[in-house]
Amino acid sequence: MLSLANVDSFYGRSQALHAMTISAPRGAVLGILGRNGVGKTTLLRTILGLTDRSEGVIALGGTPIEAFPTHERARAGIAYVPQGRMIIPDFTIRENILMGGFAATGARRIPDIVPELFPYLMDNLDRPGGVLSGGQQQQLAIARALACKPKVLLMDEPTEGIQPNIVAQIEDIIIRLNTELGLTILLVEQNVAFVRRAAKAFAMIEHGTAVESGPIDTLTDAMVHKHMAI
Numbered sequence: 498m499l500s501l502a503n504v505d506s507f508y509g510r511s512q513a514l515h516a517m518t519i520s521a522p523r524g525a526v527l528g529i530l531g532r533n534g535v536g537k538t539t540l541l542r543t544i545l546g547l548t549d550r551s552e553g554v555i556a557l558g559g560t561p562i563e564a565f566p567t568h569e570r571a572r573a574g575i576a577y578v579p580q581g582r583m584i585i586p587d588f589t590i591r592e593n594i595l596m597g598g599f600a601a602t603g604a605r606r607i608p609d610i611v612p613e614l615f616p617y618l619m620d621n622l623d624r625p626g627g628v629l630s631g632g633q634q635q636q637l638a639i640a641r642a643l644a645c646k647p648k649v650l651l652m653d654e655p656t657e658g659i660q661p662n663i664v665a666q667i668e669d670i671i672i673r674l675n676t677e678l679g680l681t682i683l684l685v686e687q688n689v690a691f692v693r694r695a696a697k698a699f700a701m702i703e704h705g706t707a708v709e710s711g712p713i714d715t716l717t718d719a720m721v722h723k724h725m726a727i
């Protein structure tokens with residue numbers, strides 16, 4: 498469904514991805530693992546065309562998209578839930594959500610799934626995004642991504658910095674997005690236990706390349722220790 502073949506990616510002259518080759522099957526969660534600074538965020542940004550330059554093939558449903566500008570990649574069905582959530586604090590919850598759809602498709606409607614998944618957001622549409630807790634802002638970032646009507650969600654550390662008692666709710670929503678809405682999800686996560694629960698496949702990243710990958714049941718503790726221990 499979404500695949501990268503031999504993708505190099507650059508910030509200026511600095512190369513951050515080296516021959517990155519990964520594949521997320523349609524309707525599956527692909528867990529992206531690795532230490533800080535190995536290129537996981539850069540991988541997601543490269544899929545969206547947000548680094549300075551990339552080479553290699555990026556394909557969505559068999560169609561090469563690497564020549565598309567970012568807004569066309571969004572229109573083709575790729576949405577982003579960035580690290581740190583990037584909510585606009587002075588915009589209302591409604592405006593933050595609609596911004597996602599407007600950017601991708603011009604839609605000015607809150608998607609039907611949002612009230613079901615995020616009743617709190619629907620009850621507080623006119624409040625500013627900035628008053629929300631970390632967990633609620635993560636919900637808002639997901640709702641904003643859903644407004645793009647995506648086929649694929651790129652999620653960068655969605656449980657990072659969220660109160661431990663709320664993490665399970667966010668995890669549950671991510672699993673529902675996959676199992677109930679059938680979304681393909683690239684999930685960058687440090688929480689290996691959650692990745693084991695949610696993902697069908699994994700890719701372990703070191704130095705901007707995938708050094709291990711396969712079905713999730715082939716992810717061993719030894720791999721986790723080797724590539725993720727500090």
Ligand SMILES: Nc1ncnc2c1ncn2[C@@H]1O[C@H](COP(=O)(O)OP(=O)(O)OP(=O)(O)O)[C@@H](O)[C@H]1O
Nearest residue numbers: 508511513531532533534535536537538539540580
């Ligand atoms: N805007 C940028 N300009 C130049 N170099 C960058 C930029 N963003 C990231 N890098 C470099 O690219 C490499 C990969 O960083 P990246 O943020 O993708 O890693 P990461 O695995 O997502 O780490 P983290 O878990 O800390 O977010 C690092 O060496 C980083 O310094």
